[in-house]
Amino acid sequence: SLVSLAVPGLWRCQRFSFDQHHLHNLKMRLCFTHCTLHALVWHCALAVRPSGREAELLEHQVERITGSSQVNRASKCEEDAQAPSDPKEACPSECPFAAELADPTKYCHFKCVKAEECSTKGTISNQTIPEKEKVKENPYCRYCEVEACADCTAGRPGEKSESVETCKKCMPGYTLKGEGKECVTHGDWVFLALAAVAAVGALFGLAWFVTLQSKPTVNPEGLQYGMYSQLRMMVTQDHHGDEGQPYPFNTNLLSVHVAGPGGTALFRFQAAAILWAVLVIGVWLGFVFFVSSDLLLLGNRPAATPRQLCEVVGWGRKRQMELIWTKVSWIAFAYLSGTFGAIFYGIVMAKFFRSFDSERATLSDYVAVLEGVPKLTGDEKVEDILKEAVQTAVGSDIAREVVAVSVGWDFQAHRAQVRHFIDEEVGKFHEENHEPLAIPEGTGDEFNGVCGSMNKRVLNRWHIHLDGHGEEFTTEDLKKNLTSMETAPVSYVIFMTESARDKALEATKAGVVVKDATCTLKPETYEPEALFWHNLPVTNKEFGWKFTVSSGNIFLTCMAWTILLYLPYAHYMSAFSYANGDEPSPLAESVFIGLVVGAQVGLFVASSIGAEFCQCHYEDQKHRVYIIFYNAALILNLVMDIVLQGYLSYLQMVGVGARVADGRLLGSLTSLQEIFESYPMQKSVGKLLFKYCWPCTFLVPFLAEPFIAQLGPYHVGTLLLRSNSRIRGENAERALELSEMEQGRYADVIFNLILVACIPFIAPAYMLTTYGVFLLAHLYIYFYDHWKTLRWARKFYFSSDEVHWFGQQLLCLPLGILASALVFKANQMSGGPNGGLGSGVLHGSVLGAAMAGAFTLHVLVHLTLLDMVVKPYRSDPNKAENTTPFSKVAEEEAATHLTTNPVQCLRSKYIHEDSPPLSPFVLGKEKIMKPNPKLGAYFDGLQDFEQKAKFREEKRKSRESKASEAAKLDSESGPSGPEAKMEADPADPQEKA
Numbered sequence: 001s002l003v004s005l006a007v008p009g010l011w012r013c014q015r016f017s018f019d020q021h022h023l024h025n026l027k028m029r030l031c032f033t034h035c036t037l038h039a040l041v042w043h044c045a046l047a048v049r050p051s052g053r054e055a056e057l058l059e060h061q062v063e064r065i066t067g068s069s070q071v072n073r074a075s076k077c078e079e080d081a082q083a084p085s086d087p088k089e090a091c092p093s094e095c096p097f098a099a100e101l102a103d104p105t106k107y108c109h110f111k112c113v114k115a116e117e118c119s120t121k122g123t124i125s126n127q128t129i130p131e132k133e134k135v136k137e138n139p140y141c142r143y144c145e146v147e148a149c150a151d152c153t154a155g156r157p158g159e160k161s162e163s164v165e166t167c168k169k170c171m172p173g174y175t176l177k178g179e180g181k182e183c184v185t186h187g188d189w190v191f192l193a194l195a196a197v198a199a200v201g202a203l204f205g206l207a208w209f210v211t212l213q214s215k216p217t218v219n220p221e222g223l224q225y226g227m228y229s230q231l232r233m234m235v236t237q238d239h240h241g242d243e244g245q246p247y248p249f250n251t252n253l254l255s256v257h258v259a260g261p262g263g264t265a266l267f268r269f270q271a272a273a274i275l276w277a278v279l280v281i282g283v284w285l286g287f288v289f290f291v292s293s294d295l296l297l298l299g300n301r302p303a304a305t306p307r308q309l310c311e312v313v314g315w316g317r318k319r320q321m322e323l324i325w326t327k328v329s330w331i332a333f334a335y336l337s338g339t340f341g342a343i344f345y346g347i348v349m350a351k352f353f354r355s356f357d358s359e360r361a362t363l364s365d366y367v368a369v370l371e372g373v374p375k376l377t378g379d380e381k382v383e384d385i386l387k388e389a390v391q392t393a394v395g396s397d398i399a400r401e402v403v404a405v406s407v408g409w410d411f412q413a414h415r416a417q418v419r420h421f422i423d424e425e426v427g428k429f430h431e432e433n434h435e436p437l438a439i440p441e442g443t444g445d446e447f448n449g450v451c452g453s454m455n456k457r458v459l460n461r462w463h464i465h466l467d468g469h470g471e472e473f474t475t476e477d478l479k480k481n482l483t484s485m486e487t488a489p490v491s492y493v494i495f496m497t498e499s500a501r502d503k504a505l506e507a508t509k510a511g512v513v514v515k516d517a518t519c520t521l522k523p524e525t526y527e528p529e530a531l532f533w534h535n536l537p538v539t540n541k542e543f544g545w546k547f548t549v550s551s552g553n554i555f556l557t558c559m560a561w562t563i564l565l566y567l568p569y570a571h572y573m574s575a576f577s578y579a580n581g582d583e584p585s586p587l588a589e590s591v592f593i594g595l596v597v598g599a600q601v602g603l604f605v606a607s608s609i610g611a612e613f614c615q616c617h618y619e620d621q622k623h624r625v626y627i628i629f630y631n632a633a634l635i636l637n638l639v640m641d642i643v644l645q646g647y648l649s650y651l652q653m654v655g656v657g658a659r660v661a662d663g664r665l666l667g668s669l670t671s672l673q674e675i676f677e678s679y680p681m682q683k684s685v686g687k688l689l690f691k692y693c694w695p696c697t698f699l700v701p702f703l704a705e706p707f708i709a710q711l712g713p714y715h716v717g718t719l720l721l722r723s724n725s726r727i728r729g730e731n732a733e734r735a736l737e738l739s740e741m742e743q744g745r746y747a748d749v750i751f752n753l754i755l756v757a758c759i760p761f762i763a764p765a766y767m768l769t770t771y772g773v774f775l776l777a778h779l780y781i782y783f784y785d786h787w788k789t790l791r792w793a794r795k796f797y798f799s800s801d802e803v804h805w806f807g808q809q810l811l812c813l814p815l816g817i818l819a820s821a822l823v824f825k826a827n828q829m830s831g832g833p834n835g836g837l838g839s840g841v842l843h844g845s846v847l848g849a850a851m852a853g854a855f856t857l858h859v860l861v862h863l864t865l866l867d868m869v870v871k872p873y874r875s876d877p878n879k880a881e882n883t884t885p886f887s888k889v890a891e892e893e894a895a896t897h898l899t900t901n902p903v904q905c906l907r908s909k910y911i912h913e914d915s916p917p918l919s920p921f922v923l924g925k926e927k928i929m930k931p932n933p934k935l936g937a938y939f940d941g942l943q944d945f946e947q948k949a950k951f952r953e954e955k956r957k958s959r960e961s962k963a964s965e966a967a968k969l970d971s972e973s974g975p976s977g978p979e980a981k982m983e984a985d986p987a988d989p990q991e992k993a
């Protein structure tokens with residue numbers, strides 16, 4: 001009986017100790033002794049069984065100990081008590097409503113009252129409304145709560161009429177309606193209009209898709225050819241050939257260079273971010289398991305009533321200061337590991353690019369860029385003029401090593417015409433595959449009606465014009481334009497050996513004279529497939545102007561989105577105080593997700609248009625400009641969104657009288673530092689930032705990307721192709737064309753790292769969840785890019801490390817933010833465990849300057865380390881001389897600086913009348929390319945095709961031989977199993993077809 005009575009008492013003490021946290025052993029011993037003594041009293045009372053006055057005294061003692069007397073229950077209704085440590089503890093049924101005392105010296109002191117006694121007996125005067133519906137187990141007296149109300153008046157105590165709460169004045173952006181019953185935002189029409197447009201668009205799209213799906217298959221030949229073209233354009237194990245084998249899906253893209261060193265670097269950059277996330281998550285989990293699990297609750301613990309809020313705020317502030325050393329230690333580890341890891345990663349990748357360049361000869365090794373070319377017209381032999389000028393400048397010893405000059409032309413006004421005749425040049429390929437060169441005749445009835453009009457719009461968007469381009473191109477017009485065309489300021493000189501190129505660069509330091517102009521010769525760093533020949537006329541000055549205009553347009557896009565769409569939503573969200581369970585509904589948060597995702601999609605489109613408008617000379621430059629635009633726009637949008645909603649939430653919480661841990665009103669705080677550290681603001685900003693990360697940024701855009709960019713267009717293209725017999729040949733290829741692989745993924749990784757770097761500024765509860773979803777999201781993104789590269793991307797080859805280097809430079813931004821967070825939290829820790837809001841050595845503007853200084857200092861140090869430590873590893877002073885001639889490399893590479901120049905190829909045929917003329921490079925149609933060493937063309941498409949066919953035949957025979965031997969062994973040992981059948985199955989998708 002002694003044990004049975006002592007254990008419950010001890011359990012109470014232990015529960016009390018857990019709520020108070022870390023009681024000393026002495027207190028625990030006293031608690032156990034106290035419980036044991038109580039148990040002894042019970043034991044004596046039961047054993048002696050006294051009578052008379054002694055029995056009454058013992059009975060009174062028992063009632064006092066257990067707290068079961070009715071007198072004690074009644075006294076709780078008048079008791080002035082601080083908020084209990086147990087959030088679930090409620091007032092007695094006689095006075096079930098908890099009312100906060102009005103005495104400012106007794107913050108978080110409550111009195112249990114009846115419904116009609118709210119705001120009486122010394123409690124807060126304007127908390128007159130008894131609330132029992134929101135939290136039935138913990139009723140309380142509350143303020144007037146009309147959403148978005150700036151001046152709300154509650155009724156008299158105990159009043160139950162409809163006028164129990166009335167708004168006198170709404171917040172800015174709201175209108176008072178219904179005799180003070182509600183505040184209606186001015187921006188409702190925006191969301192209603194968007195919802196209506198989205199609904200109509202969704203219904204129309206569904207109807208169009210169902211109609212398209214119901215059409216019969218009338219073009220099986222075109223569909224088969226389109227799917228065959230997809231296989232030819234896919235990334236293959238010999239990236240330049242038209243009949244190569246796709247890579248196995250389990251190919252490790254971190255080590256296998258399927259699309260050049262730049263492609264490998266893109267996946268290694270993602271893998272490095274994932275590895276860092278795993279590392280910092282592991283360290284944080286170590287703090288959680290070995291220090292305190294409260295790190296998972298601080299800042300995210302729910303509070304539905306004023307009493308619960310008091311307990312959470314008080315407990316949270318105390319535990320936050322007790323455990324702040326864990327946050328500071330973690331930030332220091334994350335910052336140092338990220339910084340040193342970035343430098344180490346940079347060194348490894350610099351060595352990788354150096355090794356790749358040393359082991360392989362690429363076409364850029366033989367090319368020099370001739371800049372400052374004067375304007376020459378096409379009626380001259382411009383190719384010979386430039387070649388002779390270079391030969392004269394480099395001297396007679398190197399002159400014979402000049403293979404050719406690929407001239408840049410200004411053909412912006414004739415791009416459609418040039419593309420038309422290039423398509424004609426490769427028309428023989430369609431004849432060999434029994435595809436018609438001309439578009440089959442038709443009545444055009446398939447484009448009648450709404451759905452037919454939609455089909456036509458989609459096909460035109462994909463450059464499939466079944467009714468022509470609206471203009472006829474003739475050979476005479478082409479010749480006229482080729483002779484009147486002017487040269488661009490840039491051309492490319494091709495040398496037979498790399499050493500000749502290097503000697504030419506040394507010999508022409510004084511320049512190359514072309515007529516009366518002096519041109520400069522510089523080494524080429526890009527492969528020909530990355531060249532935008534139509535953009536070569538754009539000068540650096542024109543590029544700077546276009547860049548400025550695009551930057552302004554993107555800024556205006558951000559402002560328009562914020563003002564027209566986000567501002568109305570922020571006004572609505574600011575109506576919630578986030579204090580006593582007053583938070584927005586899941587529907588409102590769904591709207592927020594839509595707004596954030598919509599903003600990111602809009603900024604993606606605006607950034608892509610801006611990068612296209614800048615007319616960069618190379619694809620890598622275009623990707624770099626896009627990353628600048630997209631990251632800058634996302635950061636600006638993030639700052640505007642968070643600051644706007646944070647400020648409006650602050651105004652609303654001040655209006656409802658929200659308080660901080662030490663009892664002061666939030667509105668009485670004058671320091672931005674104190675305001676930001678307060679629990680209501682930490683919770684509001686923290687929850688908003690987490691929602692911004694997940695699912696808005698980390699999940700939804702990337703989850704939708706494969707359906708929008710690959711699966712959706714493929715399915716629609718298949719339906720359009722099979723239901724229209726006029727889509728054949730080139731148009732069938734375009735209908736099922738694969739998507740392009742871009743290096744814009746660096747922008748996504750950098751921005752996501754910036755988001756998670758902001759999380760340490762807020763409460764610890766969001767640390768694990770945010771970094772955890774970051775890890776999951778980027779694992780998904782990595783495997784999505786893996787799938788896209790091997791199966792859904794056009795053949796590409798990223799040879800340059802320019803974009804990857806720029807990505808390494810941008811890593812200074814999230815790491816700089818972590819440096820600022822370290823200063824902020826370390827300063828907070830300097831105030832001690834009992835420090836209040838704004839405590840610390842640094843205050844106000846001094847703290848802000850220190851944080852800005854830490855960010856700036858890190859950016860400067862980071863960029864300096866990259867230039868001084870990492871970049872030297874990129875060059876190889878002991879690099880062996882490249883003795884492979886250009887002719888040997890060009891025999892294996894179809895795309896050169898000559899064959900990718902469309903005007904050069906057309907001038908070879910129509911102006912110079914070469915035989916055979918210079919064959920243009922068109923992806924997937926290399927088979928028809930013919931060599932002409934006199935023009936610098938060495939690739940023989942037919943020979944390349946025959947070699948690959950022979951290689952595939954040898955592989956097929958080898959597989960059949962192995963399968964035969966395996967079947968023979970199985971027949972000798974027993975019946976054949978499924979392994980033999982799988983081995984005999986051809987792995988080549990073309991053989992299966």
